[in-house]
Amino acid sequence: MRPGRRGKRRENLWLLLCFLLGSYLYAPSSEAGLREKVSEHVLSNGLKVILLANHKAPVVTFQVWYRVGSRNEQWGKTGLSHMLEHMMFKGTKKYGPEEFSRIVQENGGDENAFTSTDYTAYFENLSADRIHVSLELESDRMHGLNLREDDFQTERMVVMEERRLRTEDNPQAYLIEQLEATAFQLQPYHWPTIGWMENIKSLTLADLKSYYHTYYNPANAFLVVVGDFSPEKLLVDIDKAFGSLPPEVKPDEKKAVDPPQQGERRIFLKRQAQLAYILMGYHVPNLRNGDSYVLEVIATILAGGRSSRFAREFIQEKQLVLDADAENSLLSKDPGLFLISAEPLPGKSTAEVEKAIDREIMRLQTEPVGEQELRKAKNLLEASFVSSQDSLFFQAMLLAHYEIARDWRTVDQYLPTIGKVAPQDILRVAKQYLVPENRTVAVLVPLPTQAKKPQGSEFSLESKTVR
Numbered sequence: 001m002r003p004g005r006r007g008k009r010r011e012n013l014w015l016l017l018c019f020l021l022g023s024y025l026y027a028p029s030s031e032a033g034l035r036e037k038v039s040e041h042v043l044s045n046g047l048k049v050i051l052l053a054n055h056k057a058p059v060v061t062f063q064v065w066y067r068v069g070s071r072n073e074q075w076g077k078t079g080l081s082h083m084l085e086h087m088m089f090k091g092t093k094k095y096g097p098e099e100f101s102r103i104v105q106e107n108g109g110d111e112n113a114f115t116s117t118d119y120t121a122y123f124e125n126l127s128a129d130r131i132h133v134s135l136e137l138e139s140d141r142m143h144g145l146n147l148r149e150d151d152f153q154t155e156r157m158v159v160m161e162e163r164r165l166r167t168e169d170n171p172q173a174y175l176i177e178q179l180e181a182t183a184f185q186l187q188p189y190h191w192p193t194i195g196w197m198e199n200i201k202s203l204t205l206a207d208l209k210s211y212y213h214t215y216y217n218p219a220n221a222f223l224v225v226v227g228d229f230s231p232e233k234l235l236v237d238i239d240k241a242f243g244s245l246p247p248e249v250k251p252d253e254k255k256a257v258d259p260p261q262q263g264e265r266r267i268f269l270k271r272q273a274q275l276a277y278i279l280m281g282y283h284v285p286n287l288r289n290g291d292s293y294v295l296e297v298i299a300t301i302l303a304g305g306r307s308s309r310f311a312r313e314f315i316q317e318k319q320l321v322l323d324a325d326a327e328n329s330l331l332s333k334d335p336g337l338f339l340i341s342a343e344p345l346p347g348k349s350t351a352e353v354e355k356a357i358d359r360e361i362m363r364l365q366t367e368p369v370g371e372q373e374l375r376k377a378k379n380l381l382e383a384s385f386v387s388s389q390d391s392l393f394f395q396a397m398l399l400a401h402y403e404i405a406r407d408w409r410t411v412d413q414y415l416p417t418i419g420k421v422a423p424q425d426i427l428r429v430a431k432q433y434l435v436p437e438n439r440t441v442a443v444l445v446p447l448p449t450q451a452k453k454p455q456g457s458e459f460s461l462e463s464k465t466v467r
Helices: 008-018 081-086 100-107 128-143 150-169 171-183 196-201 205-214 231-242 291-303 309-317 348-368 371-387 392-405 408-419 423-433
Strands: 037-043 048-053 059-066 108-115 122-125 223-227 265-273 278-286 321-329 336-344 439-447 460-465
Touching: 008 059, 008 321, 008 460, 048 291, 048 392, 059 128, 081 108, 081 122, 081 150, 081 205, 081 423, 100 108, 108 231, 122 128, 122 392, 128 231, 128 291, 150 171, 150 196, 150 205, 150 371, 171 278, 171 439, 223 231, 223 392, 278 291, 278 423, 291 321, 291 336, 291 371, 291 408, 291 423, 309 321, 321 348, 336 348, 336 408, 348 423, 348 439, 371 408, 392 408
Parallel strands: 048 223, 265 439
Antiparallel strands: 037 048, 059 122, 059 223, 108 122, 265 460, 278 336, 278 439, 321 336
């Protein structure tokens, strides 16, 4: 399973750290299906509760997911979701600043949060007998956050520095941001999760308060709890902690979707960098369309492991690139992008790499994938999907991502649907989506590190659209 692509590097770092907790939150997945083991309940105020009991170890992961991310923001106000995530740790009327993290740590747990285009999520991993800590703290800040001007001013500077370090000083990350801004014109995936720098600078505390009161309420959130507990007893405790919170109107989740692209779009980004980089983004559907599962298989055929087509052709045989990857946005809330990326080796051009990528795509469109190669891709996807459930934390993450994208119950459709993908499906889907008029191409043109920066700017961006 691939989590939401655009939450991006920050989220992926935390997912990696939490994966290292696998031995601490170990929960073997001997059975493929989750649906029959999960129970769902909705409190009177609209809060959905998803529970999965697992008694293999006396631990629990408690996660609160809000159905709000950068897709819910407006022009000129980008970065609000991520900014609010920071402010959620600044205290409530009951608990002072930084007390949330201290209390969790004193009870032997760890906690954090992450923001994506489609959601903002908070979690605690604790001993099962300390689950009351999550119940108390999370219910308190869902309704009683204390937003202060001094904290806001401080955290805004922190977020601005975070953007500088992780995006503006990272040529590849900046290229991804520019590709998405070019590929999406109506959809709010146009802007980055962290927000544009000028927007971050202009945000106000009033903006943040309005955003919090609009989106942080029981009707726009859900809990996912996995671990060693009695579902019946825990549900009673959850109702006591969260059930008294006032019900609110659930915000409208519908957003504009880009119409079919009518021609290839290209951008060239000139930045100080050691190596060039090329990105291709094709508009594709999400899991609400069966073709998205075929695209999962295509991504694995192209870049899944050392024996994938990219690895064999580009790295081992032609020695053309340092790295190449393909990624499908299966679990995005709205239709997303099928991304292909490559980093040419020194002395190799992005033009050479692009031609090689195009040849591999043409193969998918004209030559049926062999039975052995198709079976290997499916096996890799199955192994990845099963291993994603090797901890309580990731079982909860899996359920939550599907709940955001559509419904947690659809999680059990993944393996059967992947198993049905046939060579004819790959031919059809590759011809339909992986075509030049449906893509945006972004190229990083490296400038020598000793080159003088353009006056008043850190970069030069050229773009063109072929209609």
